[in-house]
Amino acid sequence: xxxxxxxxxxxxxxxxxxxxxxxxxxxxxxxxxxxxxxxxxxxxxxxxxxxxxxxxxxxxxxxxxxxxxxxxxxxxxxxxxxxxxxxxxxxxxxxxxxxxxxxxxxxxxxxxxxxxxxxxxxxxxxxxxxxxxxxxxxxxxxxxxxxxxxxxxxxxxxxxxxxxxxxxxxxxxxxxxxxxxxxxxxxxxxxxxxxxxxxxxxxxxxxxxxxxxxxxxxxxxxxxxxxxxxxxxxxxxxxxxxxxxxxxxxxxxxxxxxxxxxxxxxxxxxxxxxxxxxxxxxxxxxxxxxxxxxxxxxxxxxxxxxxxxxxxxxxxxxxxxxxxxxxxxxxxxxxxxxxxxxxxxxxxxxxxxxxxxxxxxxxxxxxxxxxxxxxxxxxxxxxxxxxxxxxxxxxxxxxxxxxxxxxxxxxxxxxxxxxxxxxxxxxxxxxxxxxxxxxxxxxxxxxxxxxxxxxxx
Amino acid sequence: xxxxxxxxxxxxxxxxxxxxxxxxxxxxxxxxxxxxxxxxxxxxxxxxxxxxxxxxxxxxxxxxxxxxxxxxxxxxxxxxxxxxxxxxxxxxxxxxxxxxxxxxxxxxxxxxxxxxxxxxxxxxxxxxxxxxxxxxxxxxxxxxxxxxxxxxxxxxxxxxxxxxxxxxxxxxxxxxxxxxxxxxxxxxxxxxxxxxxxxxxxxxxxxxxxxxxxxxxxxxxxxxxxxxxxxxxxxxxxxxxxxxxxxxxxxxxxxxxxxxxxxxxxxxxxxxxxxxxxxxxxxxxxxxxxxxxxxxxxxxxxxxxxxxxxxxxxxxxxxxxxxxxxxxxxxxxxxxxxxxxxxxxxxxxxxxxxxxxxxxxxxxxxxxxxxxxxxxxxxxxxxxxxxxxxxxxxxxxxxxxxxxxxxxxxxxxxxxxxxxxxxxxxxxxxxxx
Numbered sequence: 001x002x003x004x005x006x007x008x009x010x011x012x013x014x015x016x017x018x019x020x021x022x023x024x025x026x027x028x029x030x031x032x033x034x035x036x037x038x039x040x041x042x043x044x045x046x047x048x049x050x051x052x053x054x055x056x057x058x059x060x061x062x063x064x065x066x067x068x069x070x071x072x073x074x075x076x077x078x079x080x081x082x083x084x085x086x087x088x089x090x091x092x093x094x095x096x097x098x099x100x101x102x103x104x105x106x107x108x109x110x111x112x113x114x115x116x117x118x119x120x121x122x123x124x125x126x127x128x129x130x131x132x133x134x135x136x137x138x139x140x141x142x143x144x145x146x147x148x149x150x151x152x153x154x155x156x157x158x159x160x161x162x163x164x165x166x167x168x169x170x171x172x173x174x175x176x177x178x179x180x181x182x183x184x185x186x187x188x189x190x191x192x193x194x195x196x197x198x199x200x201x202x203x204x205x206x207x208x209x210x211x212x213x214x215x216x217x218x219x220x221x222x223x224x225x226x227x228x229x230x231x232x233x234x235x236x237x238x239x240x241x242x243x244x245x246x247x248x249x250x251x252x253x254x255x256x257x258x259x260x261x262x263x264x265x266x267x268x269x270x271x272x273x274x275x276x277x278x279x280x281x282x283x284x285x286x287x288x289x290x291x292x293x294x295x296x297x298x299x300x301x302x303x304x305x306x307x308x309x310x311x312x313x314x315x316x317x318x319x320x321x322x323x324x325x326x327x328x329x330x331x332x333x334x335x336x337x338x339x340x341x342x343x344x345x346x347x348x349x350x351x352x353x354x355x356x357x358x359x360x361x362x363x364x365x366x367x368x369x370x371x372x373x374x375x376x377x378x379x380x381x382x383x384x385x386x387x388x389x390x391x392x393x394x395x396x397x398x399x400x401x402x403x404x405x406x407x408x409x410x411x412x413x414x415x416x417x418x419x420x421x422x423x424x425x426x427x428x429x430x431x432x433x434x435x436x437x438x439x440x441x442x443x444x445x446x447x448x449x450x451x452x453x454x455x456x457x
Numbered sequence: 458x459x460x461x462x463x464x465x466x467x468x469x470x471x472x473x474x475x476x477x478x479x480x481x482x483x484x485x486x487x488x489x490x491x492x493x494x495x496x497x498x499x500x501x502x503x504x505x506x507x508x509x510x511x512x513x514x515x516x517x518x519x520x521x522x523x524x525x526x527x528x529x530x531x532x533x534x535x536x537x538x539x540x541x542x543x544x545x546x547x548x549x550x551x552x553x554x555x556x557x558x559x560x561x562x563x564x565x566x567x568x569x570x571x572x573x574x575x576x577x578x579x580x581x582x583x584x585x586x587x588x589x590x591x592x593x594x595x596x597x598x599x600x601x602x603x604x605x606x607x608x609x610x611x612x613x614x615x616x617x618x619x620x621x622x623x624x625x626x627x628x629x630x631x632x633x634x635x636x637x638x639x640x641x642x643x644x645x646x647x648x649x650x651x652x653x654x655x656x657x658x659x660x661x662x663x664x665x666x667x668x669x670x671x672x673x674x675x676x677x678x679x680x681x682x683x684x685x686x687x688x689x690x691x692x693x694x695x696x697x698x699x700x701x702x703x704x705x706x707x708x709x710x711x712x713x714x715x716x717x718x719x720x721x722x723x724x725x726x727x728x729x730x731x732x733x734x735x736x737x738x739x740x741x742x743x744x745x746x747x748x749x750x751x752x753x754x755x756x757x758x759x760x761x762x763x764x765x766x767x768x769x770x771x772x773x774x775x776x777x778x779x780x781x782x783x784x785x786x787x788x789x790x791x792x793x794x795x796x797x798x799x800x801x802x803x804x805x806x807x808x809x810x811x812x813x814x815x816x817x818x819x820x821x822x823x824x825x826x827x828x829x830x831x832x833x834x835x836x837x838x839x840x841x842x843x844x845x846x847x848x849x850x851x852x853x854x855x856x857x858x859x860x861x862x863x864x865x866x867x868x869x870x871x872x873x874x875x876x877x878x879x880x881x882x883x884x885x886x887x888x889x890x
Binding site: 001034035038039041042043044045046047048049050051052062063064065066067068069070080084085087088090117118121138139175177180181182183184223224225254255257258261335337371372373374376377378379380381382383400401402403405407409451453454455456 | 487488490491492493494495496497498499500512513514515516517518519521522525529530532533535536537538565569585587623625626627628629630632668695698699700701702703778779813814816817818819821822823824826827828830845846848849850885886887888889
């Protein structure tokens, strides 16, 4: 079987030979390693390698997509993609124009796979011992994974882009149990290739384990509406779920009713609210130079001074909405076509200090850290890893973790204080259309939301 | 595969080669029309070895690259868990029908037609609805050989069809949907469409519920979204072995309502999750998990079973990694009560079709809390409309300790779960009204 460079060289010529409005190919070669612990012992260590690619063809507005592991006989794959697209196409193909780019991007990344497995294991052993030293601790789960991928993107319009991508994730969970009850606390982080953030976690891991134990004796919040303060990590998940997904134009571009709701200039929040998505910030997990359609990354304001000013696009959604492409078409890997995705999404910092934010709250909830989040476009939920009551302007007793919910169209309006302490969370992964987990980051300063619905006992 | 096994045996005392090759074709519709056709060819090769008593593991998509596959596995074996199990030597398995050549033979045009028909039925009922639909066919070939002489090989076909409709009025959004999956081709759109139309009918009006404690009926889809994630974790032999399962010490004890029985069953003919053996070559069998409210078994793979001093239940599953215990298909025994009778019994309460975000809480402890993405208010024995801005919370172990009734009509949800509706006495409901 040819390697991806050789296969790409041949493809560059072949892509131009077929009768289609547009054809692109993505070839990938990747290596991954992982270590997991369950309890005191290492559960699994593994290494894998993969080679694969795909061809995507557009004919009269219809798409054909073929993915494969076998790089032999690529003309046959192109033919199939074109045939499929032809079967679908019944209208006019529209793609926002982009310049043909020939580039080799960002080749000086750290490669965590170069660090010996033994060294990674030693570090994880240290963390696991810290967890297990905590009284009442029942068990622990640790998952570490790193990957390094080389991709080549090429198109029938002459683009030829080589781009590497490195990703590291680490998730630690401590599970405490007592009296038929089980509680857990988590710590998640990730990086774009730099291993050093994984090394300095000893104190945080110890605190995490203690939190899991403390939750066993914590009460559950009474369900209802509260003034809620979110820490930067959870507020980052909130902005991703509560607004980020709605700004992905593939939900909107062919839906007239949603286009009416999402009209530019519409007010979503207060004058202080600014929301940004940017793959162009270097060094974060959602950062890149070109997206998976070969479009350069941009910084896109989604909300500026409370008003909707932009959205995230692929070349097709941009063309159909007569807007500029933003470079947000991303694919998990070669098995999937690119779809509109977020990258690094955040609320810009405001002026309030944390003390200002909680000062006036008589009874509220302070929610920190995350378990997860999801959205239906209109409604969203997100769950906190830690929660406390706020009483008379002060953080009071610890609660069991809470799940919060809201309505996209009202909750952003209910943000009535924005802190000055922006922080980016690198530990998440985003799921959409069966493509999970895509590396993203999200962030925010502390924020306060009035009348937020909290589920409880 | 044989040469990989032979080469691996030179450095390791035991070895197992597992290969999955798949071909998948799908036809996808967006905003009520055909948009995208996809086909995916994939090959995945996994090598597990036992070297100096420890497990090593590596995977590749390149069957030719034997050398790095073996050296990768050998490197991880330096740190791997001590192997406590022996690879099975079984070569013959019970016959379970899971392959129908008609799936592979279904032309794209037929798949397109099925999708179009589905959308036509739904849009005829509700003209302003926008549907996404998908029809797909898969053929999967699995092969496994090991150094104990064990050998398994089977082929499976899967045909799936699904539709999701969104109905937007102002900023109010309603999402409805249903999907089905079999080892035979699906040829008729009516069964799927019927479910979606019923959802649209029931959701026509809106209703509000008070904050408080209310009786709740979980439909089969509701059971899947709210109650099943915790049970899957709790019955996993690995969770039990770690001491993290709330029912880990309750084998043989009554933990759930006596009306509840649950089992894992990979042997039902032509179901997408059925197979003759698991991913370690252990024969498939039906495993009772709850029998009349009593905890009957947990699910095991070879290694977890050996550590727990028991036998594998044939639930070793590879999600791309080392085998780990996982249910094949869960089945809840139907009860005596019709859905209509359950609804008639409620003065004020809820029917829940989908609870969004319920799997994001403390699953280990059984807590769930989610937004009612699709659910209906019941008033004086009648469904009066759809509820919104409502959260429902509970704990699986408290909810299933005493259920009011188990429905008489079971349904498949997403190919993985077969369950009747469950009627539960009182759950915490928080609402914006």
